[in-house]
Amino acid sequence: MPYIKKEFITVKNKKIEDFLKDDVLYDTTLTLELLKKGKITDETGRRIQQNAKLKSKFIYIT
Numbered sequence: 001m002p003y004i005k006k007e008f009i010t011v012k013n014k015k016i017e018d019f020l021k022d023d024v025l026y027d028t029t030l031t032l033e034l035l036k037k038g039k040i041t042d043e044t045g046r047r048i049q050q051n052a053k054l055k056s057k058f059i060y061i062t
Contacts, residue, residue, distance in 0.1 A: 003062045004062070005060050005061070005062050006060065006061050006062075007058055007059075007060055008023075008024060008058065008059050008060075008061065009057065009058060010054045010056065010057060010058060010059050011023065011054065012054055012055065012057075013053050013054065013055075014053065014054050015051060015052070015053055015054075016031075016035065016040065016048050016050070016051075016052050016053075016054060016059075017031055017032075017035075017050070017051070019054060019059075032050070034061060035048065035049065035050050036050075039061060039062045040059055040060070040061050040062075041059065041060050041062070042054075042055070042056040042058070042059055042060075043056045043057060043058045043059075043060075044056070
């Protein structure tokens, strides 16, 4: 089964955990698991780490 890549428009200078919890409505446990596995990337393809502030306009969740 192939992976599904979803695109989200971000709020700049907001912590990734807060963005996913408040705007995307993901559970905190799911958010931390996705960050740990490296499934959240920015528009250049770099992984987003825990406690990082969002700098790009889009993020992708696989």
